[in-house]
Amino acid sequence: MKLVLINPRNPVSLYGDYLWQPLAFGYVAAATPEHWTVELIDEQVEGARDYGDVEADLVGLTAFTPQAPRAYHIAAQFRSRGIPVVMGGIHASLVQEEAAQHADALFIGECETLWPTVVADVEAGRLQPIYNGGTKAASLLQPNRTIFEKYDYEYVSAQTSRGCPMDCSFCSVTVFNGRLFRMRTVEEVVAEIAAIPQTDIIFVDDDLNGFSRAARQRCLDLFRAMVDAGLKKQWITQVTINFGDDDELPAAARAAGCSGVFIGLESTDTKSLALIRKDGMSQRRGIEYYRENVARIRRHGIGVVGSFILGIDSQDMNTIAGDILTFAEETGLDALNPTILTPLPGTRDYKSLDADGRILFKNYPQDWEKYTLAFPVTSMPNISGAGLMRKYVEVLQYFRPERVAARYWKTCEAVSPDAAWHAFLWNRVWTNYCLKNGAFRKSPLFESYPESIARSVPERPAVFA
Ligand code: B12
Incomplete structure (x- = not known):
């Protein structure tokens, strides 16, 4: 069985080229039973990509708020091929109704104790729509960092x-x-x-x-x-x-x-x-x-x-x-x-x-x-x-x-x-x-929105005019 964990790219993110391991997945990997293979795809390192050729029995997505749209886009690609997607992390935990529309299951809170149940439910074909791991665990597992070895963080x-x-x-x-x-x-x-x-x-x-x-x-x-x-x-x-x-x-x-x-x-x-x-x-x-x-x-x-x-x-x-x-x-x-x-x-x-x-x-x-x-x-x-x-x-x-x-x-x-x-x-x-x-150019920059950001802004409200 194969679990693919994906850290989505945020197209306008500031930190795209600052390479820190997404530690959340070190914990998810540590809580995954040993008979599963776990693969990480970190779009912050690789850039956004297509997932048509990625095989998996289960996909786990995480997202900070600005990564959420990209996470939903990735989820749709896997779900259209019948591969179940679980979404966890801070955004899914705080905006549950929205995230639930884009995943087969929501994982709210911290993964350490409840993630093995999710995996068992996938194996048994009875994945539930929502799991709540809470935020009370006193102690943590040792994260599994072998998943990070493929990248040069x-x-x-x-x-x-x-x-x-x-x-x-x-x-x-x-x-x-x-x-x-x-x-x-x-x-x-x-x-x-x-x-x-x-x-x-x-x-x-x-x-x-x-x-x-x-x-x-x-x-x-x-x-x-x-x-x-x-x-x-x-x-x-x-x-x-x-x-x-x-x-x-x-x-x-x-x-x-x-x-x-x-x-x-x-x-x-x-x-x-x-x-x-x-x-x-x-x-x-x-x-x-x-x-x-x-x-x-x-x-x-x-x-x-x-x-x-x-x-x-x-x-x-x-x-x-x-x-x-x-x-x-x-x-x-x-x-x-x-x-x-x-x-x-x-x-x-x-x-x-x-x-x-x-x-x-x-x-x-x-x-x-x-x-x-x-x-x-x-x-x-x-x-x-x-x-x-x-x-x-x-x-x-x-x-x-x-x-x-x-x-x-x-x-x-x-x-x-x-x-x-x-x-x-x-x-x-x-x-x-x-x-x-272009923030260092001499032109009176950012007087309106900078072009690179404006491309993702559908309209310019009067307050910015
Ligand atoms: C380290 C960090 C960074 C690093 C990122 C490292 C990385 N690649 O993860 C850097 C500096 C790059 C960064 C950048 C940003 N960050 Co930051 N960052 C943090 C910080 C301090 C720790 C994150 C962390 O590693 N936590 C430890 C892990 C173990 O916790 P966790 O992610 O919550 O994961 C647990 C659960 O959520 C769950 N889980 C998470 N994902 C999944 C997935 C599945 C499938 C499952 C089952 C469970 C699960 O299980 C995990 C273990 O229990 C947090 C604060 C915080 N306490 O989380 C802010 C925080 C996440 N960042 C925040 C923000 C806003 C940003 C930025 C958008 C803006 C900015 N200017 O800082 C950028 C953009 C990032 C982007 N990718 O687009 C906010 C996010 C708020 C939100 N609603 O999303 C936080 C919460 C800070 C805050 N004060 O509000 N950040």
């Missing part, structure tokens, strides 16, 4: 925790994985990492260090155990800004091989942070707190990728972009992740923006491919879509090739050579994206 993905105690209004993690912060044991994680032959690892946790004292202690224990086990990895991850509250955590992380951390700073003004319900300390202390902690983390040799959101209701043309670049310059941010506020399904932002009639692109499922966080899909009170795109392009100048090169050397000197390398890999994605979309 830049990072091996691993995960040490699930869930996020924060409650940011734009984020779908809380809605999907829950607010309970579920931590794997140090022994389990170290054993898993020790079995990985590659050096470069990404911990895809949403918030590796968490907020509780127990979470912090687990991190310290994990870092020390990684040193004791002599793992010698270079790794990057996501943390919250409190990671830099003192020297202990960054020092221990660095000793264990940490090269970079991605931090959702979101905004430089406290009013915006309050609107999106960012954590209390960030709201109270804002930019000064950010400055101190970014500096402390970098002093330990760890690079910082700062993620920001443009398009929060409090922002206007004067405040929306300039502060980000100034902050990046002054603090020496090693890489940037500029995003546009996007109502992802299931989030509080989606509910409230939808209730106010502010979501402009609702021709679902096709319009989901615009929910890349690099494209305005809502109207804003103080700024037009075109205005926002103009400001967005100002921020994107951070990624001009000569600047990215200069920043590489600066990070090499001020932080560490490995931090510079991993920050460069991140910035390079954006540079390529900007080159593809």
